[in-house]
Amino acid sequence: MVEILLAWLATLPAPARPAGLAPDLAPPVHVTADGRPLDVERVGHAAPFVGDFYGDGKPALLVGQFDGGKLRVYRNVGTRTEPKFGAFEWFKASDALGTIEPG
Structure with a gap:
């Protein structure tokens, strides 16, 4: 999946180096x-x-944040080869907010 994201990023116009x-x-x-x-x-x-x-065969984006160890999951509302991320959902473990040890 990382390869797909990198390939997609390679299609974007390159910003100034x-x-x-x-x-x-x-x-x-x-x-x-x-x-x-x-x-x-x-x-x-x-x-x-x-x-x-x-x-669903499409790469989604998981972002762990330093503060509180909370995890956001951004669903890919685009395609497998042209990802587009929608609004986030908090990662949950059963009904509780899933967290990891920060740091």
Whole structure:
């Protein structure tokens, strides 16, 4: 699934290459969901992962956020080869909010 996301990202117009960026690194890409940049609510870093979480053959985006260890899942409302992420749902374990140890 990561290969699919990388292939899709490669089709986007390349932003200006930041000064000092190593030649083997791709320029950063802004990922949007529901037409807006991803927002993880708090200061800190996010930990994104791509996978077929819904079993529909399309990569969805899982973003773990530093604050509170909460996980957001952004459903792919596009296609397998041209992902487009919709609004997030909180990851749940049974009926409870699923969290991981932050840090």
